[in-house]
Amino acid sequence: MLKVPEHQVAGHQAIDGNLGPLIDDSGRFYKPLQDGERGTKELGFYHSLSSVSDTRVPDHIRRFFPGFYGSQVLEASDGSGLRPHLVLQDLVSNHINPCILDVKMGSRTWYPEASDDYIQRCLEKDRTTTTVSLGFRISGLQIYENKESGFWKPARKDVLSFTADDVRLVLGKFVSSNSNANAKPDCCFAHSVYGGPAGVLEQLLELKTWFEDQTIYHFHSSSLLILFDKESLLKGRTRFAEVKLIDFAHVEEGKGVIDHNFLGGLCSFINFISQLLSDLKESTMKKCLCNHK
Amino acid sequence: MLKVPEHQVAGHQAIDGNLGPLIDDSGRFYKPLQDGERGTKELGFYHSLSSVSDTRVPDHIRRFFPGFYGSQVLEASDGSGLRPHLVLQDLVSNHINPCILDVKMGSRTWYPEASDDYIQRCLEKDRTTTTVSLGFRISGLQIYENKESGFWKPARKDVLSFTADDVRLVLGKFVSSNSNANAKPDCCFAHSVYGGPAGVLEQLLELKTWFEDQTIYHFHSSSLLILFDKESLLKGRTRFAEVKLIDFAHVEEGKGVIDHNFLGGLCSFINFISQLLSDLKESTMKKCLCNHK
Known part of the structure; x- marks a missing residue:
C-alpha cells in the first residue's frame, strides 16, 4: 500500500493533490x-x-x-x-524519530548549459539564500524534540531565509536535547552525531577525498541528507548518523574536471561542523549534563 | 628611474598613455x-x-x-x-627569462555585495571563459622559448578563449623545451617546476591546507602567479618555481566562513597539475631526452 512519506523535509510533496514521492x-x-x-x-x-x-x-x-x-x-x-x-x-524506513537535515550543496545551483532564464532564477535564489555566501544552503530539516512537542520543522520560507548565524544555530539545535527551547542549544549529541570515527564529520571527509579526485560527475543542485534516529540515541543504542547524497536531476558529466562547485561547498560545510565541535571542546559545554547518555 | 615592466602578462598596462604599474x-x-x-x-x-x-x-x-x-x-x-x-x-626583478602564468582563481569573480550590473558583467565573462567550468581561468601568460624567438605571449583575447583542453596544453607548454612548436609538448621541466618537495604542486597544497581553514579573507578576482626563470633552469641552477597571490582590490572579510569559491578553484587547478604529472609518469614522456637537464 503506497502512502505519503511522513518525514520528507524538502522537495515536492504528495499533499493536496500535488505530485510527490x-x-x-x-x-x-x-x-x-x-x-x-x-x-x-x-x-x-x-x-x-x-x-x-x-x-x-x-x-x-x-x-x-x-x-x-x-x-x-x-x-x-x-x-x-x-x-x-x-x-x-526509503532512507528513514527504520527510524522511529528521524532527525533530518537537507543541505543543498554548492555555491551555484545552476549548470552551465542551462537557459539564461533558468540561470537567472537560480542565481536570484542563490544570492538571497546562503548558497553564494556559504557555498551551501539548508533546504529543509526536522528535529525531533520529545513525545509532547513532536518535531520542530520550520516552514520552507523560514528555512530559505536562514543567515550564517541561523545555520550555526540549527547545526547546534540538530544535536541538542533542548532543540525547541529559546535557550542556547546544549549540543548534547554533537559528539555522538558529528564526531567520532563513524560520525558525520568523518563521513564528510571521506566524501571530500573522493571529490578532490573524481572527474566523472558534476552534481548541480544535489543535496546532502544528514540523518539519525533520535529514539535510538536517547535509548543509548549505537546507531550512527548517516550522510547520503540525493537529487540527481541536474548531474552532468565531469569531462575530466573535478566538481569544484560541490567540493567548495562541502569544504565550507565541513568547516561549520568542525568549528562547532572545536567550540564545544573549548567551552564548558563539554561538561553538558546530559541525562540521555 | 621608473619604467614600464617588461614582463607583465595581465591587467592594465602602462603603454600608449594608459594607467599601469x-x-x-x-x-x-x-x-x-x-x-x-x-x-x-x-x-x-x-x-x-x-x-x-x-x-x-x-x-x-x-x-x-x-x-x-x-x-x-x-x-x-x-x-x-x-x-x-x-x-x-617586483616579483620578476631577479629573473632573466621569466616564464609566467597568471591564473584568476574561483568559479565566480564577482563579490556578493556588488551591483547587479557589475555582477552581470562578471558573470558573462565567467561563463564565456573557463571560470565557471574549471573554477579558474588563465588570464595571461608568457613562456620563454629561446634567444631567437624570445617569448610566446598569446594575445589577451586568445587567452580568454581558452578551453579546458587549451588549458591542459598550456600547462604542458609552460614546462616544455619545445613550447612554441606545434609538436606535442615534451614537458621536460614538469618535474623540476611542478613536482618535487619545493615544486608548484607542493606549494599549492600548502595554500589549500590554509584555505580549508582560514575564514579571515575572501579573495574575489585574485590571481595565482606561477613563475620560474627559464634561464636558471636551462643552466641547471637550482632556482625553484614560485607561487604568489596577487590582486586584492576585491578582498572581503570572511566573517567566519571559508573562501569556498577560491578553494574550489584551487582544488581544480591542483587536479590539473596532478593529472599532468601522473600522465607523465604513465607515458613514455618520462624518458624525455631533454638536453637541458
Whole structure:
C-alpha cells in the first residue's frame, strides 16, 4: 500500500493533490520521474551508478547514495494517471524519530548549459539564500524534540531565509536535547552525531577525498541528507548518523574536471561542523549534563 | 628611474598613455591605487597582512604574497599627474627569462555585495571563459622559448578563449623545451617546476591546507602567479618555481566562513597539475631526452 512519506523535509510533496514521492511498508521510496531531461538524467545517473560494469565509483563511496531498484510505472500521487517512478531505498524506513537535515550543496545551483532564464532564477535564489555566501544552503530539516512537542520543522520560507548565524544555530539545535527551547542549544549529541570515527564529520571527509579526485560527475543542485534516529540515541543504542547524497536531476558529466562547485561547498560545510565541535571542546559545554547518555 | 615592466602578462598596462604599474631598478613594483573603494581595499589588505600585530596569517603563508613597502605618491604613467601607488616587490626583478602564468582563481569573480550590473558583467565573462567550468581561468601568460624567438605571449583575447583542453596544453607548454612548436609538448621541466618537495604542486597544497581553514579573507578576482626563470633552469641552477597571490582590490572579510569559491578553484587547478604529472609518469614522456637537464 503506497502512502505519503511522513518525514520528507524538502522537495515536492504528495499533499493536496500535488505530485510527490510515495513510500511503501517494505522500505522503498517511489520518486516520480521529473518531466523531460531531468527525469531521464536522474534515471540515467542511478543506472550508471548501480551498473556492475561501471566501477568508476568505488564501493566505499557508493554507500553514500540511496539504494536503487530500477523504475516502475505507478499511479501518480496527483491523480494524473500512470507515471514512471524511480524505486529507491526509503532512507528513514527504520527510524522511529528521524532527525533530518537537507543541505543543498554548492555555491551555484545552476549548470552551465542551462537557459539564461533558468540561470537567472537560480542565481536570484542563490544570492538571497546562503548558497553564494556559504557555498551551501539548508533546504529543509526536522528535529525531533520529545513525545509532547513532536518535531520542530520550520516552514520552507523560514528555512530559505536562514543567515550564517541561523545555520550555526540549527547545526547546534540538530544535536541538542533542548532543540525547541529559546535557550542556547546544549549540543548534547554533537559528539555522538558529528564526531567520532563513524560520525558525520568523518563521513564528510571521506566524501571530500573522493571529490578532490573524481572527474566523472558534476552534481548541480544535489543535496546532502544528514540523518539519525533520535529514539535510538536517547535509548543509548549505537546507531550512527548517516550522510547520503540525493537529487540527481541536474548531474552532468565531469569531462575530466573535478566538481569544484560541490567540493567548495562541502569544504565550507565541513568547516561549520568542525568549528562547532572545536567550540564545544573549548567551552564548558563539554561538561553538558546530559541525562540521555 | 621608473619604467614600464617588461614582463607583465595581465591587467592594465602602462603603454600608449594608459594607467599601469611601473618598476624601478631596485626591485620595486609601483601599482597605481585603483579609484574609489578598490584602491582603498587593496591598500587596506596589504596593510593588514604586513602589520606585525596581525598574526592571523601564519608566516609560512605570508611568503605567498608579494612584499609590501607601503604607498607612495608618484607621477602616474598616463600623464594625469600625481597619484598614490602601492609599493610592492617586483616579483620578476631577479629573473632573466621569466616564464609566467597568471591564473584568476574561483568559479565566480564577482563579490556578493556588488551591483547587479557589475555582477552581470562578471558573470558573462565567467561563463564565456573557463571560470565557471574549471573554477579558474588563465588570464595571461608568457613562456620563454629561446634567444631567437624570445617569448610566446598569446594575445589577451586568445587567452580568454581558452578551453579546458587549451588549458591542459598550456600547462604542458609552460614546462616544455619545445613550447612554441606545434609538436606535442615534451614537458621536460614538469618535474623540476611542478613536482618535487619545493615544486608548484607542493606549494599549492600548502595554500589549500590554509584555505580549508582560514575564514579571515575572501579573495574575489585574485590571481595565482606561477613563475620560474627559464634561464636558471636551462643552466641547471637550482632556482625553484614560485607561487604568489596577487590582486586584492576585491578582498572581503570572511566573517567566519571559508573562501569556498577560491578553494574550489584551487582544488581544480591542483587536479590539473596532478593529472599532468601522473600522465607523465604513465607515458613514455618520462624518458624525455631533454638536453637541458
